[in-house]
Amino acid sequence: MLNYLTIANFALIENASVEFADGFSVFTGESGAGKSIMMASIELLAGGRAEKNIIRSGCKNCTICGEFTVPETLAEEISQILENAGIEFSRDEKILNIRRSISASATRNFINDTPVGAKLLADVGSRLIDIHGANEQISLTVPARQMELLDSFGNLAGLKAECAKNFYALKALEDECAAFEADLPDAAEADRCSLIAEEIDHIDPAPDEDRILADKQRLGANARQVLENIAQLTAMLTESENSVADQLGSVYHLLSDLEKLAPSLAPEAAGECADLQNTVSELSGKLAALTDSVDLDPESLCAIEARLGEIHTLKRRYGPTLEQVFDTREKVRECLQKFTNAKNKRAEFAARKKELTASLADRAEKLSAARKKSVQKFLTLALEKLAAIGFNGAQMDASFTEVPPGANGKDRLELLFNANRGEELRPLRKVASSGELSRVMLALKTVLADADAVPTVIFDEIDMNIGGETANKVAEELHNLGKQRQILCISHLAQVASKADRHYRVVKHSVNDRTFSEVQLLADPVPELARMLGGGASALQHAASLLDKKA
Numbered sequence: 183m184l185n186y187l188t189i190a191n192f193a194l195i196e197n198a199s200v201e202f203a204d205g206f207s208v209f210t211g212e213s214g215a216g217k218s219i220m221m222a223s224i225e226l227l228a229g230g231r232a233e234k235n236i237i238r239s240g241c242k243n244c245t246i247c248g249e250f251t252v253p254e255t256l257a258e259e260i261s262q263i264l265e266n267a268g269i270e271f272s273r274d275e276k277i278l279n280i281r282r283s284i285s286a287s288a289t290r291n292f293i294n295d296t297p298v299g300a301k302l303l304a305d306v307g308s309r310l311i312d313i314h315g316a317n318e319q320i321s322l323t324v325p326a327r328q329m330e331l332l333d334s335f336g337n338l339a340g341l342k343a344e345c346a347k348n349f350y351a352l353k354a355l356e357d358e359c360a361a362f363e364a365d366l367p368d369a370a371e372a373d374r375c376s377l378i379a380e381e382i383d384h385i386d387p388a389p390d391e392d393r394i395l396a397d398k399q400r401l402g403a404n405a406r407q408v409l410e411n412i413a414q415l416t417a418m419l420t421e422s423e424n425s426v427a428d429q430l431g432s433v434y435h436l437l438s439d440l441e442k443l444a445p446s447l448a449p450e451a452a453g454e455c456a457d458l459q460n461t462v463s464e465l466s467g468k469l470a471a472l473t474d475s476v477d478l479d480p481e482s483l484c485a486i487e488a489r490l491g492e493i494h495t496l497k498r499r500y501g502p503t504l505e506q507v508f509d510t511r512e513k514v515r516e517c518l519q520k521f522t523n524a525k526n527k528r529a530e531f532a533a534r535k536k537e538l539t540a541s542l543a544d545r546a547e548k549l550s551a552a553r554k555k556s557v558q559k560f561l562t563l564a565l566e567k568l569a570a571i572g573f574n575g576a577q578m579d580a581s582f583t584e585v586p587p588g589a590n591g592k593d594r595l596e597l598l599f600n601a602n603r604g605e606e607l608r609p610l611r612k613v614a615s616s617g618e619l620s621r622v623m624l625a626l627k628t629v630l631a632d633a634d635a636v637p638t639v640i641f642d643e644i645d646m647n648i649g650g651e652t653a654n655k656v657a658e659e660l661h662n663l664g665k666q667r668q669i670l671c672i673s674h675l676a677q678v679a680s681k682a683d684r685h686y687r688v689v690k691h692s693v694n695d696r697t698f699s700e701v702q703l704l705a706d707p708v709p710e711l712a713r714m715l716g717g718g719a720s721a722l723q724h725a726a727s728l729l730d731k732k733a
Contacts, residue, residue, distance in 0.1 A: 183202070183204055183253070183638055184248055185249045186199070186202065187246070188200075189223050189245075189246055190245045191237060191244040193236055193238060194216045194219060194238070194697055194698060198700060200220075200686065201703075203684055204664075204668050206663070206664025208673050208681075209671070209686045209688055210679050210685070214690065215699060217688045218642060220672075221313070221642050221670070222236070224640060224670070226246050227246055228308060228311040228313065229304025237284060237285070237286065242286070247279065247280070249277065250278045250280065253276075256309055256310075257273050257276055259309065260306060260309060260310075261273050263306060264294075264306070267296075269294055270294060279292075282303075291303045310636065311636065312636040312638070313639075313640045314644060323610055323619070325597075328610075329594075329595040332560055333553070335629065336552060336555075338552055338553065341545065341548060342589075342590060344549075346590070348545055352535065352542055355538060365520070372518060375514035381496070382500070382507060382510070382511045382514075383511070385492045387507065392494070395489055395490045399487060412470070419466040419469070426462050430458055433455050434456060437455050543587055546592040549591040549592075553595070557580045557595075564625050564629050567626075567629055568625045571659050572621065572652040572655045575602055576601050578597065578599050578607075579597075580597055596610075598610065621656060624656060627644075637667050638668045638669075638670065639667060639670070640669075641660070641672070643673070645673050645678050649675065658681060660681060661683075664683060674714065676714040676728060677728065679714065680707070680711055680728035680731070685704045686703055687710050688700070688701050689702065707729070708722060708725045708726055711725035711728060
């Protein structure tokens with residue numbers, strides 16, 4: 183239930199604070215006074231779209247705040263939504279505060295002082311407030327909207343979700359199949375890929391083989407020079423007269439003598455020289471061993487060059503690097519595998535499609551059966567409500583047309599209606615006047631309100647285009663509905679306003695060439711009712727008599 187509402191700089195309202203109660207509350211006032219602005223502010227709290235032009239002229243931003251009491255029936259559901267979003271919510275107090283701050287550049291939303299996105303705000307708001315305006319009367323004539331109402335009444339959201347899940351899974355499969363066919367190579371492409379794979383597989387290069395062979399080719403081409411350099415180096419190090427090894431031997435003997443004569447001057451020098459001798463000897467041995475890896479065989483060199491030529495051909499055609507050659511081989515293999523496995527893949531797609539199509543048909547059938555079962559109860563209750571608001575001879579039925587199974591099942595629904603006994607049932611969109619639509623919507627919404635758990639229902643001029651005894655019956659129905667939940671209603675009818683548990687008047691006035699709207703809770707609604715009846719002494723008497731009838 184909405185407990186409290188504060189508004190700042192919203193359209194004509196500079197500042198307003200309204201305290202609400204349960205039961206049936208009515209808002210009245212002259213046309214243009216700002217009644218719809220009040221309802222629009224509440225709609226914003228429920229997640230309605232925020233337009234920048236709602237900011238009061240000359241102000242930088244506007245703010246709407248509302249305090250709600252969450253009923254026991256919704257506490258668990260809403261607390262779960264909020265806790266999943268990391269928002270604290272006291273299940274004991276069941277108090278929820280919603281605030282929206284709207285500026286020209288941004289809209290900020292808060293639940294219990296925690297910033298939230300528009301989607302979460304709407305998710306919570308739709309569970310707290312149900313808003314029905316005059317414009318919705320037009321939507322009531324749209325078959326798709328009628329189906330939504332019926333599904334809401336029958337609590338069929340679960341079955342609809344299953345249908346939607348299967349439908350979109352089937353659509354995704356069809357997209358996957360189309361993408362597969364679009365990417366599938368034809369016979370000519372498969373032949374080309376086969377030739378490429380055969381060519382690469384025939385040469386079958388190894389990773390990094392081009393670099394390894396290039397090194398071998400360079401060594402083979404310079405083998406004679408390499409051997410000569412090795413021979414010269416080994417001679418200089420160990421094999422020739424006066425080699426490095428010989429000279430180090432002489433140095434070693436001198437250092438040994440020096441250590442004996444003056445140990446403190448060259449400690450351990452002879453040992454270090456011995457290490458150098460070993461190093462030189464090892465280096466000479468390694469160089470000598472390299473000669474075994476140098477091949478002077480011209481045939482081996484020719485073989486290396488031929489192999490390099492083959493690899494370079496592959497790199498030129500499918501490279502320029504060897505890694506890209508390997509990538510090309512992998513791609514053509516995948517292409518060939520797709521072509522080869524196309525028949526099996528199509529069979530797999532067909533089997534999955536058959537399974538999903540059957541599953542969708544099954545769930546659509548269950549949803550259709552549930553709708554047809556639910557609609558009879560819905561129509562019975564709707565006719566009872568219509569009779570209560572003046573349609574004693576009205577008839578209503580539902581026409582189901584089967585359509586291909588989709589996200590919403592396999593039904594197309596159209597409500598049939600006639601307001602007068604004996605007339606032919608025809609689509610609601612073709613037979614109902616605007617006044618009749620107002621009452622039909624009230625009847626349907628009342629039936630739905632009995633079925634759902636939304637604690638606050640707002641009717642914006644639901645009594646438009648009706649009067650007389652019908653207005654009295656509509657007023658009584660709104661009053662009865664207020665016994666079950668909080669009802670907020672904008673009305674231009676004194677009969678409706680007289681049945682309210684609380685009466686608010688919205689007035690507009692000007693100060694210093696600025697226009698202001700304000701909301702007043704009426705302790706005595708008689709003068710306002712009289713104004714609505716046209717004014718004068720007789721209107722005052724009539725207004726008083728309306729209140730007496732209520733009592």
